[in-house]
Amino acid sequence: MKPGIGTLAIVGVAAVTAAVIGVMSGVVIGAHHDALVAQLTRSADQLSETIAGSTHHDMLENRRDAVHREIVTIGHQQGIEKVRLFNSAGRIMFSSDEAEIGHALDKNAEACYACHAAGRPLARLPIRARSRIWRAADGHRVLGVIRPIHNEPGCWQADCHAHTADEVVLGVLDVDLSMVDADRQLAHDRRQLTLLAVLAIAASSLMLWALSRALILRPVAALIASTRRVAQGDLTTVIPATAWTELGDLARAFNEMTRRLGEAQRQLTQADKLASVGRLAAGVAHEINNPLTGVLTYASFLEKRAGDDTEMRADLEVIVRETKRCRDIVRGLLDFARQTPPRRQPVDLNEVVRRAAGIVMNQLTLAHVGLDFDLATDLPPVPAEANQIQQVIVNLLLNAADAVAGQAGANGGRIRVHTAAVAVPPRGHALIHTAACPRGCDLLDPAVRIAGSPGIRVLRKVGERENLLRMDPVYGRANHQVPVPVEEGVIAGYLCPACRARLETDHRCERCDAPMFGVTTRDAGQVEWCTRAGCDGSRWESQDVRGPETYAEIVVADTGRGITPEEMQRLFEPFFTTKGTHGTGLGLAVTWGIVEGHGGSIEVTSEPGQGTRFTIRLPYRVSEPATDTAPAASGQTMPDARGIATSGPLGTRPPRTASATTGGGGGA
Amino acid sequence: MTSEPCDVLVVDDEPVVREAIRRVLAAEGLRVTTVPDAETALAHPALDRCRLVLCDLMLPGGSGLDVLAAVRLRRPGLPIVMISGYATTENAERVESAGATAFLPKPFDEEELRTLVRHALDTGVAAEEQKP
Numbered sequence: 001m002k003p004g005i006g007t008l009a010i011v012g013v014a015a016v017t018a019a020v021i022g023v024m025s026g027v028v029i030g031a032h033h034d035a036l037v038a039q040l041t042r043s044a045d046q047l048s049e050t051i052a053g054s055t056h057h058d059m060l061e062n063r064r065d066a067v068h069r070e071i072v073t074i075g076h077q078q079g080i081e082k083v084r085l086f087n088s089a090g091r092i093m094f095s096s097d098e099a100e101i102g103h104a105l106d107k108n109a110e111a112c113y114a115c116h117a118a119g120r121p122l123a124r125l126p127i128r129a130r131s132r133i134w135r136a137a138d139g140h141r142v143l144g145v146i147r148p149i150h151n152e153p154g155c156w157q158a159d160c161h162a163h164t165a166d167e168v169v170l171g172v173l174d175v176d177l178s179m180v181d182a183d184r185q186l187a188h189d190r191r192q193l194t195l196l197a198v199l200a201i202a203a204s205s206l207m208l209w210a211l212s213r214a215l216i217l218r219p220v221a222a223l224i225a226s227t228r229r230v231a232q233g234d235l236t237t238v239i240p241a242t243a244w245t246e247l248g249d250l251a252r253a254f255n256e257m258t259r260r261l262g263e264a265q266r267q268l269t270q271a272d273k274l275a276s277v278g279r280l281a282a283g284v285a286h287e288i289n290n291p292l293t294g295v296l297t298y299a300s301f302l303e304k305r306a307g308d309d310t311e312m313r314a315d316l317e318v319i320v321r322e323t324k325r326c327r328d329i330v331r332g333l334l335d336f337a338r339q340t341p342p343r344r345q346p347v348d349l350n351e352v353v354r355r356a357a358g359i360v361m362n363q364l365t366l367a368h369v370g371l372d373f374d375l376a377t378d379l380p381p382v383p384a385e386a387n388q389i390q391q392v393i394v395n396l397l398l399n400a401a402d403a404v405a406g407q408a409g410a411n412g413g414r415i416r417v418h419t420a421a422v423a424v425p426p427r428g429h430a431l432i433h434t435a436a437c438p439r440g441c442d443l444l445d446p447a448v449r450i451a452g453s454p455g456i457r458v459l460r461k462v463g464e465r466e467n468l469l470r471m472d473p474v475y476g477r478a479n480h481q482v483p484v485p486v487e488e489g490v491i492a493g494y495l496c497p498a499c500r501a502r503l504e505t506d507h508r509c510e511r512c513d514a515p516m517f518g519v520t521t522r523d524a525g526q527v528e529w530c531t532r533a534g535c536d537g538s539r540w541e542s543q544d545v546r547g548p549e550t551y552a553e554i555v556v557a558d559t560g561r562g563i564t565p566e567e568m569q570r571l572f573e574p575f576f577t578t579k580g581t582h583g584t585g586l587g588l589a590v591t592w593g594i595v596e597g598h599g600g601s602i603e604v605t606s607e608p609g610q611g612t613r614f615t616i617r618l619p620y621r622v623s624e625p626a627t628d629t630a631p632a633a634s635g636q637t638m639p640d641a642r643g644i645a646t647s648g649p650l651g652t653r654p655p656r657t658a659s660a661t662t663g664g665g666g667g668a
Numbered sequence: 669m670t671s672e673p674c675d676v677l678v679v680d681d682e683p684v685v686r687e688a689i690r691r692v693l694a695a696e697g698l699r700v701t702t703v704p705d706a707e708t709a710l711a712h713p714a715l716d717r718c719r720l721v722l723c724d725l726m727l728p729g730g731s732g733l734d735v736l737a738a739v740r741l742r743r744p745g746l747p748i749v750m751i752s753g754y755a756t757t758e759n760a761e762r763v764e765s766a767g768a769t770a771f772l773p774k775p776f777d778e779e780e781l782r783t784l785v786r787h788a789l790d791t792g793v794a795a796e797e798q799k800p
Contacts, residue, residue, distance in 0.1 A: 282754075286726070289753030292775035294684035300778035301692050320777060327775050334756060 005220070006212040010205045017204050021197035029190055036182045037143065041131045044145035047074070048175040051083060052147055062160040064094075072096050081142050081176035085149075088169055133179070141179035146172050219247040223254060235262035256498070281333035288330055296323045332586040335391065342388050342597050344622065346381035349389070349419050349552055356393035357417070360401065364415070367405045371397075374418040382552040382618050388594045389554075389618070393417075395587040396556040396614050402579060403560025403612060418555040424617070426543035427476030431601075432456060434522040435473075437496035437503060443519055445470060450479050456519055458503060461493040462486050468497055471519075475527060475543060478536040488534030491515070509537035551600070551617035562608040571604065598622075674714040676785065678702040679723040679735060680751070685774070689722060692778050693785060706730035710738050718746070720788055722772075725752035725759060733766050740767050747792035749784060751776075 003011075051074055058066040067085075075083035075096020084095035090105045131145045148169045156165040163170055222239050229237045235258050239251040303316035357371060364371055397415065404413020435443040435456045445457045455470030470481040486492060494503040494517035503517040509530035516539060518528035530537035563571065570576045572592040577585035595602050599619050606612040675698040680686050686702040693700045701714040706727045709715065721739055725732040736748055747769040752759055760771045769788050772781070 286753045289774040290682040290685055293682075293753075294688050294775075296775040296777045297685075297688035297692055297781065301688075301695070304778055305695075323775065324777070334754075 004217065006209060006217050009212055010208050013208050014201050014205050017201045018197065021200055025190070025193040025197060028193065029186065032189055033186055036186065037131075037133070040143050040177055040179065040182055041127060041145055044131065044143060044175045044177045045127055045147070047080070047083075047177075048145055048147040048173050051175065052149060052173055055085075060154050060158050062158065062162070068094050072098070079178055079181065081136070081144075081178045082174075083176070084174050085171055086174065087171045088167060093171065141183055142176050143179050144174055144176040146174045148172050215245055216247065219245075219251060223247075223251060226254065226258075230258055230261070235265055277333070281330075285330050285334045288326070292323055292326055292330070296320065296327070299323060332590070335586065335590045342385035342594070344383040344385060344598075347384045347386045347389065348381055349379055349384075349554060349618075350375040352386050352390050353393055353417055353419060353554065356390045356397060359390075359394055360397045363398070364401050367401055368413075369401050369404055370414040372414060372416045374416060376420045379419055379421055379552065380620070382620060383622050384598055384618055388597070392591045392594050392616065393554065393556070395591045396616075399587060400556055400558035400560065400612070403562075404558050405560075414559050416555075416557045418553075418557070420553045420555075421550055421620075422553045422617070423548040423550050425548045426540065426546065427538075428474065430475040430540065430543045432473040432475065432519075432521055432527055435519040435527070436522075437499060437501050437519065439496065439499050439501045441496050441498035441501075443496065443498075444473075450474075450481060455481055457497050458517070458519070459495040459497040459500070460486075461495060462490055466495075471529060475540045476538055478538075486533045490533045491531050492533060494531060504531065507539060509535060510539070511535055511537040550620045552620065554616045554618075555613060556616075557611060557613040559611040562610055563604070563606040563612055564608050568604065568606065572602075672701070672714070673699050674701045674718045675699045675789075676701070676720045676722060677709065677712065677714050677718040679704075679706065679709040679721065679727065679732070681705060681724065681726075681728050685724075685751075689781065692781050696782060696785070698785070704728075706732070706735045709735055715739065715742070719792055720785065721746060721748045722785070723748060723750055725750050725754065725763065733762070736763075736766055736768055745792065747788040749788050 051071065055067045055070055058064075058070070071083050071085065071094045074080065080096075082096050084097070084100070085093050086105060087093050092100050092103050092105065095101050125148075127145070130147065131143060133141055133143050136142050149171045151163060151165070151167045151170050153165075155170055156163045156167070219239075226237045226239045237258055238255050299316050299319040303313055303320055306313040306316060353373070353375060357373075361371075397417075400415045401413075404415065433444075437443060443457050444454045450470060450472050454473060456473055458469050458471060460467050460469050465484075467482075467484045469483070472479045472481075491514050495501065496503060503519065505516050505518045505526065505528055507516045507518075507528055508514065509516055509532065512530060512532050512535045514530050514532040514535065514537075516528040516537070517531050518526045518539075520526050525540070525542040528539040567578055572588050573585075576589075592602060595616055595618070599622055601617050603615040603617075604612065605615075676693055678686055678689050678700060680689070680702070681704050683704075686704070690700045690702055701712065701718065703709045703712055707729055709721075709723070715721070721735075723732045723735050727735070732750055732752070736750065739746060739748055748767075749770045749772055750763040750768045751772045751774055752763075753774040760773075763771045769791055770784055772784055776784075
C-alpha cells in the first residue's frame, strides 16, 4: 500500500518536531552546562581566594607545616579533587596529594598553559582564562582554577628571604574541583529533555493523526467512496458535508455536481424515453390500425345487421365502443409523438374555439355539461397553427367536461370559454428563463420551482451566516423562497452559490436606495433585486423599456372538482392521468408541447372542489427570439386565486424538434 | 375476370382491411374489386371502369400517392379516397394537396366508411356531369 497523506504528514511533522526539539535541547543543555561550569569556576576561584587568604600569614611567617596542613585539609573535602601550590619554577611546593610534592611541572602542562602559551608568563588573567577542564585518569571530569600569587613587599621583606623584590609572580595556587556531581546533573537533565522530546513528538504525531483522520482522511475516504459510486452510475450518492473546512466545501461541491449530473441524466433519460415513445407510437399506430380497422368495421357492420337481437346488439356495441377507445389512445400517442413546430398563419381564435366546441359538443350534451362563450369581438388574428390550437382547446374542453361530469344541479356542471387580447406588463408576468452570475454559472434551479417555474439560486450572507435562497423567477413578483428569514431592513450580501462571485450591481433600489444585486439573462439584460430584507424593489431595464406585451388569451374555466396540489405537480407529465382507464395521460402533455411551440404560456389555477381555470396566452409578436419574455403564470389575472398556479410540466418536457424556429417559452 | 363489372377498386396490403371494406360496400349493393399493391392496381382493368378508388397510403412497392398521381393522369375526374393508419394532419394535408377526394383515417367503422363512399360517389357523379 502506498503511504497515505496522514502517514506522510505524521512523518514530516515528527521529523520537524524532532529537529526543533533537538536543537532546542542542545541550546538548553549547552546553556545549562555553561552555567554549571561558570558556577563551579566561581566556587573554585572563591575557594582558591580563601586558601590564598588563609595561608597568607603562614607563608609570610614561613610556617610551611601549617600551610601544608591547611592545603591537605581543604583538598580532602568533598567535591575537591586536589589543591596544590607551585613555585614560579613550576615545582609543586604543597599539595593535597602528598605524593607529587617536590615534582616539577612543565610550563606547557595543562595547569600552566593559559599563562605560558604566549611564551612568557602573564601576570593577570581573567577568571575564564585561568580555568580549564580535563579528564582524570578514571574518566571523570575535573575543573581546575589557578590563581597566581603575586609578589608583595611582605614577601621579600620577610625573614626567610625566600623571594627577591624583583619577582612578579611567586607561585600559583591550583584548585581542582570534581565535576562528577555537575556531570550527573547534566546527564539527568539531558535524559529528561530527551524523554520530553520523545513525548512531544509522540503527542504531536498522535494529535496530527487524530486531526488528519477526522479532518482529512475520513472526508477524503467518503469522497473517494462516493466518487467510485458515481463512477458506477449511482447518482443518488450524497456525502454528509459536515466538515467546516475546504473539504466540506469540496463535499458540498461534489454533492451539487452529482445532483446536477443526476438531473441532467434524468432529463436525458426522459427525453430519450419520450423519443422512443414517439417512434414506438408511430410504429404502433401503423401496425395496430389495420387490425383495428378489421375489428371496428366488422363489429359495426354486424351491429347494424343484428336487427332485433338486442342482446347481440348490446355486445357488439361494447366491441365498437372499446375499439374506438383503442383508436383514441393510438391517436393520442401519435399526436404526442408528433411535436412539430407550428406553421403559423393569422388565425381567428374565436373561430378555432367554435370549431373545437363543435367537435366535443356531442359529448358535452350527453354529459349534461353546459358550455358558455365569452368571446372578444375585436380579437385580432394571432399567428398560430389553427389545427394545433384547436387540439389544445379540444383537450381542455374534454378535461373540463370530465371534471364537471355528474355534477348536481339543474344544469349540471358548466364550462366557460373566454377569449381576449390582453396587454401584459412585464412586472408580475415576465418570466426569467435563464440566469447566470457574472462568471457565467447557471443559477436556474429546476429542482426548486416557484409557482411552477425554476427558481434562481443565490447565496445570501448576513454576517457569518449564509443561506441559499431561490428568487422568484417572475419579474416583479416576490414569492422568493427564503428558508431562514432575516430581520427586516437588514442589508445582506449576495453571492453566486457556485463560484461565490459577488452579485451586487451599481444600481440603487428605487424604493429604499439600498444597493441592488442581480443576475444576467441570456437575451434580456440584467434582472436586479434590492439587497434590503423586506424590500420588494426590483429592476429589469430591458423589460421596463419594452413595456406591456400583447397576447391572445384563451381561458377555459370549469366548476368541476378541481386539481389537488399533488396532481398539479405532475399535471403536464406524459402518461399522467386522473381518469383511470378513461384517459391516456397524453392530452395535457400534448397541449403543453403545442403552447410551448407557439412561444406561449399555460397558467393553471385551481382549488379542489371549486373548479379549475386554464389560461393560455399566445404571443402576437413572434418575429424575434424572445426566450426571456414569454409571460409566466401569475396570480394577477385571477386576484382571488388562493390556489396553485403552474406554468409548465414539472420536471419533464416533451421532446422538441427545430426549437430554434419556435419563439419563447423554452429555456425553463 | 376482366369483364367483371366494378364500382369500387380497393387497394390495401392488409387482407382483413380489404375484406372488411368489401363486405361493407357489398352490403350497399356496390361491386368491389380488391388488390394488394400499387403495381397490381395500376395494371388492373377494373381501374378503367370503376367509379371510385379506395387506396391505402402506405403500400408495398410504392406509395399510395404514386397510385393517386397515376390514376389522376388516366382518369382525372375519378374520385379517389386515401386511407391510412397514419392519421396525422400532415398526411391529410399531403393527400388533399395531391388531389385526393377525401382522406379516411384508419380505423373507421362501417358507418364512416359508408358515408364517405356515398359522398365520394356523389362527388364523382357531379364531376362527370360537369364534363362536356
